[in-house]
Amino acid sequence: MLMDAFIAAAQAGGLAVAGAAGTDAWTTVRTKAARLLGRGEQQGEEQALARLDATLSALEAAAPGDEAAHARTAQSAAWQTRFEALLEGTPEAGREQLASELEALKAEADRAADFGTVRNDFRHATFRGPVQGSGHQTINYYQR
Secondary structure (H helix, E strand, C coil), X not given: XXXXXXXHHHHHHHHHHHHHCCCCCHHHHHHHHHHHHHCCCHHHHHHHHHHHHHXXXXXXXXXXXXXXXXXXXXXXXXXXXXXXXXXXXXXXXXXXXXXXXXXXXXXXXXXXXXXXXXXXCCCCCCCCCCCCCCCCCCCCCCCC
16 A cells, blocks of 8 residues: 555646646656656556557547646646556555656656646737747836
8 A cells, every 4th residue: 555645646646747738848747757657667657658648639639628727637636546556566665756747757757738828818918029929028117
């Protein structure tokens, strides 16, 4: 039976996979998750990559709103279960390292999510000069 810390790490891994799908972090999270699940074996990594791709497809196919939220929750739970099984099958000496890697995977996904939620409404705006649509932008407002 896994300790709470390992269950939390598995949950973090599941959230990372489900949260990163469709974001800029997907390629990195996908590669790292497959490496962890494959345990250094190419065939295991390929199987994990196929499952990860199926997850992305399922999440992209879900309709926006409740269906998408339900799909993301279901995928997160499925990946948590896979990571729990991986932790259970890992010798005790390697569990701490694996748990750390799952936590790092979640941090990677979270960093990308921080940049993916900005929405701007420019319907009634007037611009004079170039407008930057992405990246870092500093705007100063002055009262006249």
